[in-house]
Amino acid sequence: MKTILKTLLISSFILLSYFAFSQPVLDSVEYIYWAEYVQGKIYKAHLDGSNMQTLVNNDFKIRRLRLDRRARRLYWASGHYNAIRSANYDGTDIVTVLNTSSEIDVIEIDQINKKIYFTEDDTGIIQRCNTDGSELETIVSGTGLVLGMAVDTLRNLLFWGDNTNGKIFKANSDGTDIVEIHASPYRIFDIYIDVKRQYVYFNNRTTDKIQRIDYYGNNLTDIIQCSGVVSSLAVSVEYNLLFWVERENGYIVKSTAYGEDRENIVSIYGTQFSGMDIGKEYLTPMINELAEDKIKQIEIYPNPCSDYFFVNSEINSKISIYNITAQKIKDFNLDYSKIIDISELPSGVYFVEIKDKNNIFRQKINVLKK
Numbered sequence: 001m002k003t004i005l006k007t008l009l010i011s012s013f014i015l016l017s018y019f020a021f022s023q024p025v026l027d028s029v030e031y032i033y034w035a036e037y038v039q040g041k042i043y044k045a046h047l048d049g050s051n052m053q054t055l056v057n058n059d060f061k062i063r064r065l066r067l068d069r070r071a072r073r074l075y076w077a078s079g080h081y082n083a084i085r086s087a088n089y090d091g092t093d094i095v096t097v098l099n100t101s102s103e104i105d106v107i108e109i110d111q112i113n114k115k116i117y118f119t120e121d122d123t124g125i126i127q128r129c130n131t132d133g134s135e136l137e138t139i140v141s142g143t144g145l146v147l148g149m150a151v152d153t154l155r156n157l158l159f160w161g162d163n164t165n166g167k168i169f170k171a172n173s174d175g176t177d178i179v180e181i182h183a184s185p186y187r188i189f190d191i192y193i194d195v196k197r198q199y200v201y202f203n204n205r206t207t208d209k210i211q212r213i214d215y216y217g218n219n220l221t222d223i224i225q226c227s228g229v230v231s232s233l234a235v236s237v238e239y240n241l242l243f244w245v246e247r248e249n250g251y252i253v254k255s256t257a258y259g260e261d262r263e264n265i266v267s268i269y270g271t272q273f274s275g276m277d278i279g280k281e282y283l284t285p286m287i288n289e290l291a292e293d294k295i296k297q298i299e300i301y302p303n304p305c306s307d308y309f310f311v312n313s314e315i316n317s318k319i320s321i322y323n324i325t326a327q328k329i330k331d332f333n334l335d336y337s338k339i340i341d342i343s344e345l346p347s348g349v350y351f352v353e354i355k356d357k358n359n360i361f362r363q364k365i366n367v368l369k370k
Contacts, residue, residue, distance in 0.1 A: 049265030055091030065275035139175030148191035161188030181217030224259030238302035
């Protein structure tokens with residue numbers, strides 16, 4: 001009898017949750033995007049390498065690729081067109097954002113402040129402009145050759161690797177308060193940051209090794225020994241996965257962020273992969289109260305999460321967390337971007353609701369405690 005009663009109670013909770021959150025919640029899938037230098041293509045695939053699609057053709061000498069996850073656009077450095085170019089996530093609406101020299105190299109996107117950071121080989125400067133190409137400015141001078149760069153848009157931090165001098169630097173996103181956080185005996189190639197855990201991943205082509213430090217340059221950790229001329233890096237913050245290119249092997253490789261369970265997910269012999277990033281696409285339509293332009297500007301990650309998650313949103317609003325029985329657990333005021341502390345919540349399924357006077361957004365999240 002007790003077992004039947006318990007089953008009925010659980011069923012009631014599930015039904016209550018369903019009706020309380022009867023509007024669709026958001027499911028999503030992450031994709032890996034990468035460019036090919038010689039063949040002039042941009043591809044995307046699932047994180048396991050399946051469902052590979054060609055998005056862009058005939059744009060040669062692409063050196064780097066980055067995503068604007070809010071606007072759902074790709075940006076890349078095109079040596080063929082001497083420009084920074086952009087397209088929708090599906091490869092449509094290709095435009096030239098900014099004309100540059102043929103040595104355009106590293107680019108990085110600040111999706112919150114709508115900025116593009118970039119370098120051109122051997123100029124010794126880091127520049128930035130708006131994502132429409134306007135307001136071009138130099139923010140850092142006197143660098144060596146910069147082949148890796150990253151922006152933490154939540155904390156307004158800029159990181160770059162100085163290949164010439166084997167160093168990694170950190171600054172405010174406007175280029176002020178520059179601090180050297182790591183010196184290596186080898187030349188730094190690419191860098192990529194994990195904004196959730198505040199890690200900087202980097203590699204070099206002398207030893208073909210990927211390493212990691214924290215934002216302050218501490219806790220240097222060897223992640224994995226690679227081969228075949230290691231190249232671009234990417235990290236899935238949501239799934240805690242590491243991706244890298246082994247150029248001479250023609251591989252894109254995946255492992256855990258700790259270097260375990262190595263797997264070659266893409267193999268195209270003779271290719272020159274030349275830029276990589278991770279993006280999310282939504283599978284379930286959003287609820288009908290929320291305008292389409294605002295849908296694209298809401299992002300909750302990582303999911304699953306543990307002690308906190310990030311919310312990127314251009315809706316100045318209130319955020320609430322409910323458990324599966326539709327009980328409200330926490331309330332926050334959301335001001336564009338926020339880190340939500342859920343360290344006191346036990347493992348389980350929860351619902352995040354973001355709303356203002358006219359709009360409501362709901363998404364299911366999974367909290368997994370270690």
